[in-house]
Amino acid sequence: MKLLSVNVSKPKTIAYDGKSVTSGIFKESVAGRVMVRKLNLEGDGQADLTVHGGVDKAVYVYDLASYHYWERELGRADLAYGQFGENLTVEGLPDDQVHIGDVFRIGEALLEVSQPRVPCFKLEIKMEMPGFSRQFLASGRLGFYFRVLEEGMVGAGDTIERVKPGPEQMSVRETAHLLYFDYDNLDRLHRALRIPALSQGWRDAFAELIGTSEGAPKKPRAAARAWQGFRTFVVDKKVPESRDITSFYIIPEDRVPLPVYLPGQYLTFKLAIPGWPRPVIRTYSLSDGPCHEGYYRVTIKREPPPVDPSIASGSHYFHDQVEPGARLSVAAPRGDFYLDPAEETPVVLLSGGVGLTPMISMLNAIVHVGKTRPVWFVHGTRNGLHHAMCKHMRQLAAENDNVRVHICYSRPRPDDIKGLDYDSSGHVSVKLLKRLLPNREMDFFLCGPPPFMKSLFQDLRAWGVPEGRIRYELFGPASLLTEGTRIPLRKPKPASGAADFEVVFLKSGVTARWDPDYDNLLDFAEDQGIFPEFDCRSGICQTCMHELLEGEVDYVVEPLDPPYPGRVLLCCARPRTDLVIDV
Template sequence: MLTPAQRDIVKSTVPLLETGGEALTTHFYGLLFRDHPEVRPLFNQAHQASGDQPRALAHGVLMYARHIDELQALGPLVQQIVQKHAALQVLPEHYPLVGDSLLRAIREVLGPEIATDAVIDAWAAAYGMLADLLIGAEAAVYDQKAAAPGGWRGARPFRVARKQRESAEITSFYLEPVDRGPLLDFEPGQYLGLRLVVDGQEIRRNYSLSAAPNGHYYRISVKRAEGGVASNHLHDVVQVGDVLEVFPPAGDFRLADSHRPIALISGGVGITPTLAMLDAVLASPGDRPVYFIHCARNAEVHAFRADVDALAARHARLRVFYCYEQHDEDEGDGAPHAIGRIDRERLAAWLPADRDLDAYFLGPKPFMAQVRRDLRALGVPDAQARYEFFGPAAALE
């Protein structure tokens, strides 16, 4: 339990973390992977190299220190961390390892003058409190998924039943449980965790479910990332009939309970969760209007166009708009609705005049930042503009 004096010490380190938080977490990850290599497979090393993951953790720690007196204010952040942890199977036994490296990093980065025994003790108590909170919340998620119909705990083997090329760089994988048992439903927008072994090394990655729940299979759709370990392995090595280890669906990017018109706005492979959302909304009764806006570099890399066009032909309430960065007029069929990048004028023209709508968007970070700014400028309330990151969460401002 934290004493009032320890709370004060933790709060007093906020300004220090604000300026040096990232250096601290970068050092922390160095120590963690050196001293506890068994946790390395859980982390995507590309997120370490880009600095995104240290930044996300620094943000988490900072928010925590700031709100140490009112932890309920952290609710949404805690839920986001819990979902990410659950999808990668962070377990209680991992927490002491992370705590050990974090305290050591604080000691080494701040130096003996600032990181006195009292400071370290305060942070040890604070970390213990936060760890207990997360362990408890994660245990509840694991228990709930294990107990639900078709649910399971940890990794479950799934066979690749079908592999489907969707564009020059995106391929879908249809996954059926090897045990042929029932399949846990999920919320459109959620994602799976995969545990793969590539060249003898274990790695874990998340992939959004790109088709609504159907009780038979899960579908994920993977973009080949240049030099990417998991995506190239999936594209080139994994074949129909192969078995993959899958963690249960998780994630807090979900459709809100609402009857407002809905805008699904995606860039590139960010289309995947919006497809599951699209399926779900169109399957629901009523005539809720849907605006599906997709941006791609060009027609070659535009995935699922035929599928979405077929839905638009069947559902009058679905309006579809495509925006390509480049398009050759000579290509004939398949012209987009706009050429160039998405911008405020295009969104203004494509979305309904009454901006009281629910928007869901996902794509590369600059795309997301632009969409967020434009939706705000067009009068879509922030609380109705929801998004997900295909990597560590980051500020969009």
């Protein structure tokens, strides 16, 4: 094992894609010996200290074998030492033979392996290859970082000695694979956390993955790696799926690897629609399994124009004006309607129209993890012109014995072939499910238009399916599902004295005692005969924000953007004290 080159660079500013970018990735090989300090090498520097540098990422290392791999893979002969932004180019330290916690002596310095490298868009700038970070990540040849245990001089030609093996013998490649691809492997996650040398950032990510996998309620997997507020994405592809449904593939402008989401969750977009005085907030479900390829996908139906001209049409904007290369502001995945693909309980995915998007995400996730969990994918739409992703559904059913697909067309065309394009005429109903399913001991997931949701929810309950086995995505009051029935969604329970607050809705002249059985103040207000405006009911759109004249609240769902001081978002807040709200 040998040190081939020492590479350093101070941050440089270059023009890229119409803007200035500052980076320390432009390393150059230097002659002579260089002092390795606790935070970096002398003569070296990092531009963005929030993601680069620090004790755990003091020295970046890349192996000669990976250079040879990229020369063959890319057909390039111009890869000089330092090409990948590494401080040390080495021979004999490939990612699959170096372990987290290994300690090496190089020259006078004593160094400990702390984590794999995370590629970003600046590597693409250096390589002059847009999208290369995805290829780099998929290759498993990421290189790794050293923590400096003893400072000292190093130079090209120094022998590298492994003086102490890392505990658990978890290689750099295995560790990276665990974070991005094998994130449900609890045994390996626990193994990784037993390595004292693993950097704090990776420890936090693995700990969060364990918390989600072991049943932490309603917390998106990898939330520790998600982002705050809105992040800029670029549309990579625009793919028509049917006459009125289109998929949009988006990639992060900064090329930083994306956090894994839970199948069924959605993205929130802040749209700068021409002609509108302020940004328009819209949410769309993710329509693919949890992403490991550097992109997210949303699939959007062109809806009819809004009846109210004061309401912007997000779907028309996407279909008519958003093309490849467009830049979009996107908030991190969120939502409590999701499926755990690692579970074993048989599942029925019921969708109507464009409501299939989160169901496709769930189906893809189950197939991806290789489970034999029985799945019934039952979808209803008008006919073949409006049927999105038909071939994909049929292919998954053909390739996986545990997947069964049934398609209902309410108004099939003469060109639609029964048994090929669709399986039955009419609507998705419990009568149909009784014919398709061996029993009702399953988990049911629902997403579609309100009449579809209401009918199925009520009929499933009447069939004897417990409410706890029925999950649904509904942007509106849950009471919509039970209107005209005696089926209660909310089970009454006595209020505890500690939570027995007084809530005054000042403009409405209504005062009521808070019942802690309610999820939020918006539900509570509606049952008092007060109907504030709302849209998302998820803490996103701020439509239900009102002035909080007195008192304090807690948020059961973290708002996407915190409300203004002295305001409250009714849809996700509960009282902490007596309240006076200007509603």
